[in-house]
Amino acid sequence: MPNRFGPRGVIALMIPLQNGNMQPEYEAMRPEGVSNQIYRFSLAQPDDVAEAVIGALPGARGCYPDLIVCGNSLEMRHWSVERQALYRAEVQDAVPEVPVITATDAVETALRTIGAKKIAVLSPMSEVYSKSVASYYSGLGF
Structure with a gap:
């Protein structure tokens, strides 16, 4: 809902508690007239990140x-296309009245938009999680 700081709209950004880069990056990309509102979730339990995001979503309704x-890449966990x-x-389902974009879906959409057929991924994650990334994008046909 537009407000005086975001007459064009309000975006609730779900970002990791432990990530100090994402908030200023999102602010640098913010279109004029849009208000970014930050909501955080914990990465303390790497295999429970999806649940942490879902648990934090109701708080985002307040803005x-x-x-x-x-704004997190879940394919960098034990993940699959089905998951x-x-x-x-x-x-x-957690916020049915608000459209939601996930980083994972945004990456797929961007790759398809530019017509990517094969991709390479550089991952800062463990070998196990890096294999999950490769498997995830292979499952999408890349």
């Missing part, structure tokens, strides 16, 4: 957002 962006579809549904 009456026009859009919620979940992403389930997660997407769980996220939308």
Whole structure:
């Protein structure tokens, strides 16, 4: 819902508690007239990140957002295309009145938009999680 600081709209950004870079990066990309509202979740339990995001989503309703962006890459966990579809549904069920974009879905959309056929991924994660990334994008046909 637009407000005096965001007459064009309000975006609720779900970002990791432990990530100090994302908030200023999102602020640098913020279009004029849009208000970014930050909501955080913990990465303390790496395999429970999806649940942490879903648990933090109800708090984002308080700013009456026009859009919620979940800015974390879940494919960098034990993840699959099927698990992403389930997660997407769980996220939308948590805030049915607000459109939600996940970083994982945004990456897929961007790759398809530019016509990518093959990709390479550089991952700062463990070997196990890096294999999950490769498996996830292979499952999408890349």
